[in-house]
Amino acid sequence: MRLSSYFMPTLKETPAEAEIVSHRCMLRAGMVRQASSGIYSWLPLGLKVLRRIEQIVREEQNAMGGQELLMPTIQSAELWRESGRYDDYGKEMLRIKDRHDRDMLYGPTNEELITDIFRTSVRSYRQLPKQLYHIQWKFRDEIRPRFGVMRGREFLMKDAYSFDLDYESAVKSYNRQFVAYLRTFERMGLKAIPMAADTGPIGGDLSHEFIILAETGESEVFCHRDWLETSLKGVDVDYGGDLQPIVDKYTGLYAATDEIHDPGNCPVPEADLIKMRGIEVGHIFYFGTKYSAPLGAEVAAHDGSAGPVHMGSYGIGVSRLVGGIIEASHDDKGIVWPEEVTPFAVGLVNMRTGDAACDGACEDLYAKLNAAGVEALYDDRDERAGGKLADMDLIGLPWQVIVGPRGLKNGVVEVKNRKTGETEELSPEAVLNRFASR
Amino acid sequence: MRLSSYFMPTLKETPAEAEIVSHRCMLRAGMVRQASSGIYSWLPLGLKVLRRIEQIVREEQNAMGGQELLMPTIQSAELWRESGRYDDYGKEMLRIKDRHDRDMLYGPTNEELITDIFRTSVRSYRQLPKQLYHIQWKFRDEIRPRFGVMRGREFLMKDAYSFDLDYESAVKSYNRQFVAYLRTFERMGLKAIPMAADTGPIGGDLSHEFIILAETGESEVFCHRDWLETSLKGVDVDYGGDLQPIVDKYTGLYAATDEIHDPGNCPVPEADLIKMRGIEVGHIFYFGTKYSAPLGAEVAAHDGSAGPVHMGSYGIGVSRLVGGIIEASHDDKGIVWPEEVTPFAVGLVNMRTGDAACDGACEDLYAKLNAAGVEALYDDRDERAGGKLADMDLIGLPWQVIVGPRGLKNGVVEVKNRKTGETEELSPEAVLNRFASR
Numbered sequence: 055m056r057l058s059s060y061f062m063p064t065l066k067e068t069p070a071e072a073e074i075v076s077h078r079c080m081l082r083a084g085m086v087r088q089a090s091s092g093i094y095s096w097l098p099l100g101l102k103v104l105r106r107i108e109q110i111v112r113e114e115q116n117a118m119g120g121q122e123l124l125m126p127t128i129q130s131a132e133l134w135r136e137s138g139r140y141d142d143y144g145k146e147m148l149r150i151k152d153r154h155d156r157d158m159l160y161g162p163t164n165e166e167l168i169t170d171i172f173r174t175s176v177r178s179y180r181q182l183p184k185q186l187y188h189i190q191w192k193f194r195d196e197i198r199p200r201f202g203v204m205r206g207r208e209f210l211m212k213d214a215y216s217f218d219l220d221y222e223s224a225v226k227s228y229n230r231q232f233v234a235y236l237r238t239f240e241r242m243g244l245k246a247i248p249m250a251a252d253t254g255p256i257g258g259d260l261s262h263e264f265i266i267l268a269e270t271g272e273s274e275v276f277c278h279r280d281w282l283e284t285s286l287k288g289v290d291v292d293y294g295g296d297l298q299p300i301v302d303k304y305t306g307l308y309a310a311t312d313e314i315h316d317p318g319n320c321p322v323p324e325a326d327l328i329k330m331r332g333i334e335v336g337h338i339f340y341f342g343t344k345y346s347a348p349l350g351a352e353v354a355a356h357d358g359s360a361g362p363v364h365m366g367s368y369g370i371g372v373s374r375l376v377g378g379i380i381e382a383s384h385d386d387k388g389i390v391w392p393e394e395v396t397p398f399a400v401g402l403v404n405m406r407t408g409d410a411a412c413d414g415a416c417e418d419l420y421a422k423l424n425a426a427g428v429e430a431l432y433d434d435r436d437e438r439a440g441g442k443l444a445d446m447d448l449i450g451l452p453w454q455v456i457v458g459p460r461g462l463k464n465g466v467v468e469v470k471n472r473k474t475g476e477t478e479e480l481s482p483e484a485v486l487n488r489f490a491s492r
Numbered sequence: 493m494r495l496s497s498y499f500m501p502t503l504k505e506t507p508a509e510a511e512i513v514s515h516r517c518m519l520r521a522g523m524v525r526q527a528s529s530g531i532y533s534w535l536p537l538g539l540k541v542l543r544r545i546e547q548i549v550r551e552e553q554n555a556m557g558g559q560e561l562l563m564p565t566i567q568s569a570e571l572w573r574e575s576g577r578y579d580d581y582g583k584e585m586l587r588i589k590d591r592h593d594r595d596m597l598y599g600p601t602n603e604e605l606i607t608d609i610f611r612t613s614v615r616s617y618r619q620l621p622k623q624l625y626h627i628q629w630k631f632r633d634e635i636r637p638r639f640g641v642m643r644g645r646e647f648l649m650k651d652a653y654s655f656d657l658d659y660e661s662a663v664k665s666y667n668r669q670f671v672a673y674l675r676t677f678e679r680m681g682l683k684a685i686p687m688a689a690d691t692g693p694i695g696g697d698l699s700h701e702f703i704i705l706a707e708t709g710e711s712e713v714f715c716h717r718d719w720l721e722t723s724l725k726g727v728d729v730d731y732g733g734d735l736q737p738i739v740d741k742y743t744g745l746y747a748a749t750d751e752i753h754d755p756g757n758c759p760v761p762e763a764d765l766i767k768m769r770g771i772e773v774g775h776i777f778y779f780g781t782k783y784s785a786p787l788g789a790e791v792a793a794h795d796g797s798a799g800p801v802h803m804g805s806y807g808i809g810v811s812r813l814v815g816g817i818i819e820a821s822h823d824d825k826g827i828v829w830p831e832e833v834t835p836f837a838v839g840l841v842n843m844r845t846g847d848a849a850c851d852g853a854c855e856d857l858y859a860k861l862n863a864a865g866v867e868a869l870y871d872d873r874d875e876r877a878g879g880k881l882a883d884m885d886l887i888g889l890p891w892q893v894i895v896g897p898r899g900l901k902n903g904v905v906e907v908k909n910r911k912t913g914e915t916e917e918l919s920p921e922a923v924l925n926r927f928a929s930r
Contacts, residue, residue, distance in 0.1 A: 063613035087613075089563065089568070090596070096562040096563075098560060121499050122539060123499070124542075125527065126527050126646045127565060153584075153633045171533055175525075176501070
């Protein structure tokens with residue numbers, strides 16, 4: 055993509071309303087634009103990141119055995135009356151009357167609707183277990199939306215629902231999601247720590263929050279220092295096998311939010327305890343028959359007896375993650391995208407647009423990168439070199455290829471790693487070989 | 493995907509509320525499920541088709557020079573008051589009050605919001621032309637929703653917006669979309685005919701509806717018989733070049749809806765006139781400064797003078813197309829998917845699940861098709877062969893591979909073309925070679 059025609063309206067000044075770094079970076083880089091309080095338009099650069107995150111979530115849900123469907127944003131109030139949550143949910147639920155004066159609502163979550171789909175479709179244990187998920191916009195009418203996409207009103211969430219015959223089987227489904235979450239966040243370059251959690255208004259018995267570490271995080275978390283070394287890299291996960299050992303290993307290490315952590319009663323010696331800040335990006339629950347019982351979602355067991363199906367729900371804040379990743383990965387110049395979610399693989403900077411040598415070398419590199427399937431953002435604008443470099447640092451692509459007249463005289467261009475700041479001088483051919491072979 | 497674990501709740505009986513064939517097929521095949529009046533959940537099979545159609549639309553918009561962004565579903569009423577449409581729009585607009593009693597609405601279209609994004613981002617002719625689009629759920633509170641996804645309340649639409657300095661340039665943008673629409677629908681296996689149209693509540697000067705031919709279509713259309721022969725296949729479209737000849741060729745042939753067609757005053761001799769039924773699947777408009785003037789979206793021209801930008805808008809009913817394609821391509825057994833939008837490339841039917849030879853041959857074929865990247869839906873259910881064949885016809889995959897004990901004794905399986913009904917007997921290896929090389 056050529057920056058001269060790309061719709062990426064960067065801002066020179068930081069809007070006053072942006073209190074946190076991800077919000078500032080996203081506005082300044084032209085990733086999002088506020089449409090109204092807590093509601094954002096995703097501009098092309100931001101949408102590319104959102105889609106990459108969404109795709110990682112989708113792939114890991116599919117690998118775990120999830121099946122994707124898509125429920126609508128607008129729901130009828132009837133089902134919520136059946137579950138008893140319509141009156142309980144409070145003002146965060148956006149309530150709507152349609153033209154026939156029927157009570158509708160913009161779904162803040164989908165337990166009721168998925169239970170309705172299930173109860174009219176599945177009758178027998180032979181069709182279990184099932185994991186169904188969707189990635190859809192939700193609305194929660196926060197009283198004071200802030201922090202950009204981190205606490206917006208309209209937000210994109212992956213919510214999955216598991217259906218099992220009994221508790222033992224439901225725990226297996228829970229464990230599959232537990233491991234899928236570890237893999238999902240690790241693929242995005244994040245350190246995500248599952249922490250035992252209150253089940254809150256959704257209710258249930260077994261629940262973990264997944265919290266990513268970021269200095270600028272919203273809450274304080276405490277964990278054993280061994281957490282920093284844990285990784286599923288190289289672990290061959292078999293979703294058909296017993297995942298309990300992996301779950302036990304992770305849940306055996308101490309980790310708690312400040313709501314739960316009690317300094318006077320902590321099992322970890324102070325020398326091994328790390329205090330950091332974190333951001334919640336996922337939440338998983340087992341809640342048994344909380345919805346299936348009132349909604350009458352029953353399945354027949356092997357012996358023919360019918361009973362309410364056991365359910366769990368599993369959320370990931372997809373749009374929230376865009377902000378969360380920036381909170382976890384930035385410096386004072388701007389964003390530092392992990393390779394797995396970057397909107398473009400490479401930024402190509404023409405330091406002197408209009409100079410025949412620079413233009414020729416850039417056009418050639420750009421064409422060859424494209425031909426090799428490497429997505430490059432080419433800054434071909436007729437602007438000052440300093441401004442171009444600052445913009446490229448701000449939007450945070452992991453690699454910059456900087457083409458200037460002085461280097462070209464020696465047959466080289468500069469390759470800069472955004473994260474480390476390290477630079478190398480390479481011939482254009484060597485640049486091409488490096489990125490085309492990645 | 494194995495049908496034994498796939499969430500595809502087919503229905504034996506046709507729900508009484510389904511008046512048209514696409515609605516009946518989609519409910520019976522387990523593609524969608526009504527959530528409330530005019531609002532549907534897309535089950536896995538339906539979602540796969542929806543995503544394939546969406547992806548074709550996206551690719552053709554990108555090829556034409558469109559840039560994708562994503563505006564939210566919920567908008568503030570303020571912008572609609574600026575344009576003057578808030579009071580005009582009527583009861584089809586879903587109006588909402590948030591917890592602070594602010595007027596909000598579920599976007600039925602996005603002219604106001606995109607104009608707002610544009611006016612705060614672009615100031616100069618140097619940044620023009622621009623085509624921005626998004627693919628997002630819309631809501632129109634139809635008084636009597638019906639025909640399933642063909643006239644639902646919550647529906648997925650691609651809406652694009654063009655921005656140009658003047659009329660001449662705007663016509664070029666309009667022509668690019670005109671040609672992109674021809675290509676888009678042709679790729680889906682549809683015959684779509686652009687017809688000069690009223691501009692309706694959106695307003696404007698230059699407008700075409702794109703109508704696909706289907707015997708069960710909602711409206712009567714009249715066109716010159718040469719329309720049936722027109723095609724862009726083999727035409728090398730250059731979006732940077734002059735597209736007027738292509739547009740002239742298409743608009744030069746007579747085509748009109750029954751609202752406009754006047755039998756007493758038709759330029760086409762009766763022998764050359766075809767009367768058919770059609771379904772509107774797209775609509776394009778040039779409307780000049782209708783929104784940019786009241787909203788103050790101005791750009792500076794070469795001479796420094798500022799004026800309102802010239803705009804057009806371009807819609808495709810993405811979810812409507814799922815129904816539209818079924819209306820255009822079905823028989824009395826069910827759906828007949830064009831290859832380009834089919835949810836799976838091949839259906840693999842095990843005629844006798846439990847029979848060692850059938851199971852072995854199917855498992856082997858299924859594994860090898862998967863390995864070759866051919867998406868197969870494998871009916872491994874322990875059910876009657878007749879029911880399996882009927883289900884496979886109903887869901888309409890273009891090819892069926894039918895594996896039975898009798899054929900296997902002779903080393904062959906049956907390959908059936910869903911559209912023509914033609915069958916062939918081939919060895920499993922030959923089946924694999926055929927599909928793997930497609």
